[in-house]
Amino acid sequence: MILSRTATTFAPPVMEARRWLEGVDFPTERPLINVSQAAPVDPPHPDLRAALAEAALNSDAAHLYGPVLGDPALRAELAARSTRIYGAPIDPAQVAITSGCNQAFAAAIAALCAEGDEVIVPTPWYFNHKMWLDMSGVRSVALKCGADMLPDPALAAALITERTRAIALVSPNNPTGQEYPSSLLRAFFDLAQERGIRLIVDETYRDFHASAEPPHTLFSQSGWDETLVHLYSFSKSYRLTGHRVGALIAASALLSEIEKFLDTVAICPGQLGQHAALWGMQNLDQWLAGERDEILARRAAISAHMPRLENRGWRLLGLGGYFAYLEHPFAMTSDALAPELVREAGILCLPGTMFHPHDDPQGGRELRIAFANLDGDGIAQLFDRLDAVALPPR
Incomplete structure (x- = not known):
């Protein structure tokens, strides 16, 4: 059978991860922490939105x-x-x-x-x-x-x-x-x-x-x-x-x-x-500089919280931009662990299997955390929940 072009590749990973949320309830006291996608959730600067509105209303081009x-x-x-x-x-x-x-x-x-x-x-x-x-x-x-x-x-x-x-x-x-x-x-x-x-x-x-x-x-x-x-x-x-x-x-x-x-x-x-x-x-140069400072502060918060996870066998493999890349200590592979984290910890993140060839076992030991939409308190809550995960170790 001749495959179509789209059939030669896998399903969009972020959309696949969102399906793990179906049928899962997130109580008010423990809302979902979504660190699956590297995208700002806040709207643009108000002045930029005003400039957009002005162009939409007054610029035919x-x-x-x-x-x-x-x-x-x-x-x-x-x-x-x-x-x-x-x-x-x-x-x-x-x-x-x-x-x-x-x-x-x-x-x-x-x-x-x-x-x-x-x-x-x-x-x-x-x-x-x-x-x-x-x-x-x-x-x-x-x-x-x-x-x-x-x-x-x-x-x-x-x-x-x-x-x-x-x-x-x-x-x-x-x-x-x-x-x-x-x-x-x-x-x-x-x-x-x-x-x-x-x-x-x-x-x-x-x-x-x-x-x-x-x-x-x-x-x-x-x-x-x-x-x-x-x-x-x-x-x-x-x-x-x-x-x-x-x-x-x-x-x-x-x-x-x-x-x-x-x-x-x-x-x-x-x-x-x-x-x-x-x-x-x-x-918006000054505003963008502030955005960078905030991302760097969140990066620093990840580093500050890592020692308590390291004590349980986690490892920080990479950190920068919008991402922390972690090696987890559990026996199950990351493609099984990531949906489990949704149900047991209220955390949506992506497994390392999505970033490796299917025959590379390394991906089964890794998770990607897109932390840019978490403030300091959110990062602390993320680490609290990861620290509390109780699964058989590798």
Whole structure:
């Protein structure tokens, strides 16, 4: 039987996890703690919402088709901001706006890969990247991370074949939270440049990086645009998840190929979302700095609470961005443990099996906690409940 493209991959993990809530009651004194999805639940800044409303009411263009590669003013603003962040010149012609960062990845793969090609993806992987590669007929080549949750360029080099078209990295990482050191990203860039393949770097969570220094120097490398494909999202930074606004920075020649994909799939990014992203970049720097400080405070709270779980056999494998990645101490595998945590602890999180190849037992020992929507008290309650879980140990 010939499979459809969608039948080549698995069901959306977050939607699968939500089904675990069916038939479960959460008493008032112990409401559900939902740490399954890395998305802000609060609405955008009030002034940004007002700017959106004003555009909806008074800008005719906000309701019409726009350029396939995005609004020129937004492309120029992102190019200028990226130039300031990375200390290297980026031209607006090297920027495309997409309907979310997932679409940016999909567009890049469509422009770079043919049926049967390969992309090297570190594991634990971001499941939507894996899903799109499956549906594109592109083989995901698993690059297993070390105990520090960082991929090794030397191991990646050994995986490159004549069908390899790219290496795809996410930093700060989803699902582990690890921030890849600048030197590591440079090593992967050098490898990709030397072997004539692309390096895709997804920096969706860049604005919540713990360091005040530039995340990397890749845009300063000679001929960067012939190797690097940079992905970014406005969704987390400006609370615009429902508006689907992402971006891609690469060689203008590659963007010409990507334009074909975008025109066919969406014609253009949503105009109101682009308006919001532009207004946010122009007006909300101080507010965004406060958002970063709050995320870093929650990250610190995770670290402060971990010792009591470590005493019971838990391990913190990665922390950063929106995520804490944990190794649990129980005999059952994480795909059985995660639904059990819903019923017994009122916690909805994702099992590590969703981030690994199905034949890799490592995923059965891991859980992803998306902590960005928990304040300090919520994080304390999360650890109280995890500490109270009584199951047979491994």
